[in-house]
Structures are given as structure tokens and as C-alpha cells.
Amino acid sequence: MKVKTEYLLFNTSSRFQLINITPLVEKILKESEIKEGLCLVNAMHISSSVFINDDEIGLHKDFHKWLEKLAPHEPITQYSHNDTGEENADAHLKRQIMGREVVIAITNSKLDFGPWEQIFYGEFDGMRKKRVLVKIMGE
């Protein structure tokens, strides 16, 4: 059994940002030399997400607008969590909708993806250092 573990670093320029990390995960997979297995990619922080969807700029705007509607940032005082001095309660909620992690099949040394699947890091409380874990297990 082979195992490969890597950590990706992010520090976004805005509070909300979606970043396509597929090439970064593909690079780690190549280095791992794993041909068949499972690949876990997860946010290591609880106000961000890793998810798989479409790399289309219009859709990303839709995600932003939609998440803001379902879990609005303002008014900050609507959330008990923000009584601690934080302003990011909404980011903790948004992350539950978008998810913490994805598990991806590795087949013939490749991410076994449908035609439009791309991996995204979803930042909902940015402008600070965050990490994403990539763990591949197989043979």
C-alpha cells in the first residue's frame, strides 16, 4: 500500500473566493505514483470548503449570491457565534452547504472524473492563512 500526504496553502485577497485546485491535486497524484486508489481532499479550516463543480465564472457568481442569501454575512449581530468577537459565523454555515471534503477515485493513475468535474477550494472567510490536505491511498 502506498500513501501520499501533502498540504496546500492559501491566503486569499478577498473574503469570498473560489479557486480551481485540480492542477495542484493532479501534480500530487503524479508524484505519488499511485495507480489505483482513493484521494481525499479536505479543507483543514472550518470556515472554508473543498467541493467539485463547474469551472464557469457565471456559476461562481451564482454560488456567491445564493450562499449569501441562505447564510448572510450581515447583520453580524444575528449570530451568537459573533458574540465571541468573530465576524465569520456565516462562513461556518456556508461551509456546511458546500461541504468539507471530496473523495475521488484514482483509476489508471488519473483522477477518475466526468467531463466537467473540477475541484475547488471555497473560501468564505479569507484574507488569512488556510490549509487544504491531500491524502492519496492505494497502490
Add this chain to the structure above:
Amino acid sequence: MKVKTEYLLFNTSSRFQLINITPLVEKILKESEIKEGLCLVNAMHISSSVFINDDEIGLHKDFHKWLEKLAPHEPITQYSHNDTGEENADAHLKRQIMGREVVIAITNSKLDFGPWEQIFYGEFDGMRKKRVLVKIMGE
């Protein structure tokens, strides 16, 4: 270590449809002869889901109504993604709530399920060819 990979094909008759795929996954598990391990089942398209919930027709109606409330299909023009000529932006959002994938424990050659757990393919933009991946890893 044993690995088994299969692809399921769907082409639903309506835009929204929930299909119980548990028997299909159980068949693949049996063929794999894997006794202990993990089974990944994921949608390979980004406007559909794989999830685990109850096989109860009333609940499926509730899911349909609820998802339509949280991410309505109409009016199509409310979504930037649909400016590309698509009409399925809502399906990309619905899929985030319902999830892309499930990971299931394999114990004693069986899906290690609670009493009501059933695996569903959730189609939110149907009437076209879609695939689901099943990957089992273990021994």
C-alpha cells in the same frame, strides 16, 4: 489490496428524479469479493448527486419541493450561469445541498448500513446521459 471500479449509466425521463441504486452497488460489491474496505459512490456529473436517505415516496416529494424552494429552477434568468445558454444553474446548486458522493464501510462482505440507509442517484437536470462511479477498495 483489491480494487473494483464500475460505472452506472442513467438517462432519466424527467428533469428531477431520485433512483434507489442500492441493489446495483450491492451487485458490484458481490462481484468484487471484497470483505473489508471502503466503497465510494459518486455522481460524475455536476448537476446530480449521490446521497443516502430513506426510500419513502412522500419524503422524495418533500425533497423535490424543498430543493425547488432553496434553489428554484424558474425564473431561469436569475442565474448568471444560464447566460451561457444553459438552463441548469439551479441543478448545480441543488447538487451542493444533496452532495456529490457517499463513502460506505464494507464489513463482512456487506454494505455496513443502518436499518433505513439506501443509496440514491439524485438527478436535477435529467433527460440526458449521466454516469455514476462505484469504486471499492479493500481486501
Add this chain to the structure above:
Amino acid sequence: MKVKTEYLLFNTSSRFQLINITPLVEKILKESEIKEGLCLVNAMHISSSVFINDDEIGLHKDFHKWLEKLAPHEPITQYSHNDTGEENADAHLKRQIMGREVVIAITNSKLDFGPWEQIFYGEFDGMRKKRVLVKIMGE
């Protein structure tokens, strides 16, 4: 390859409850003697969740209020599922937002977590016996 399977039992005192189960999962990991691998933790019932977020009491209140807004318990008659005699349709919906399972990387014999990641059992239809499965696979 090593595999460890355990079941956790819950019977909460209230309908909605969030329980930090990180120490229970860490104990199972220690017993498994697995150094590198993947750990699956999932609800075995379809009206509850396992998720990773912050162990902060204000945030837990926010989750409760927010889930009640997105998928209200009352009026019970708004859900077709409740025509079966159940009163828990909302719990089936809430569970989709919060998720069924988490997959956690095991690195150097530890849950490979960011600084604030904690595992929670989320009960949305409590006061009855429920189970959570923990399966660790690695070496």
C-alpha cells in the same frame, strides 16, 4: 492492510443535539494501531449527521436556528413524509445540509486535523437509539 470497525451508541435527551465525538474517534484510532490511512465516520440513521466544525456553543445555537429556518419542524403537516405517521421529515432534510459522513486522513497515528476541526454527531430526531459507524483502513 489493517482495518478497524466500531459502533458508537447515542440516545439524546432532546430532539436537536450536537455532540463532540472527537475523543471517542481518537480512542478507536489508538486501539487500531493504524499509522497511515483513512477514517470514515458516518451516521447510520437518516435523520442525523456526522460533520466537522467548531466546538463553540454560540455557533451551535446558530446551527440550530439556521437549520430550523431552512427546514422547519412545524407545521408537521407541510411534509408528505409525515403522512406516514412520522413527525421527522424536517430531520431528513436537515441531515442533507449537515451531511452523513466525514472522511479523515490518518497521518503519524493521528487524526490529521487543522487547529479547530472537531467531529460532531448531529441529532435532529433524538430521544431514540441511534448508531454511528467508525471504520479505519490503513497500515
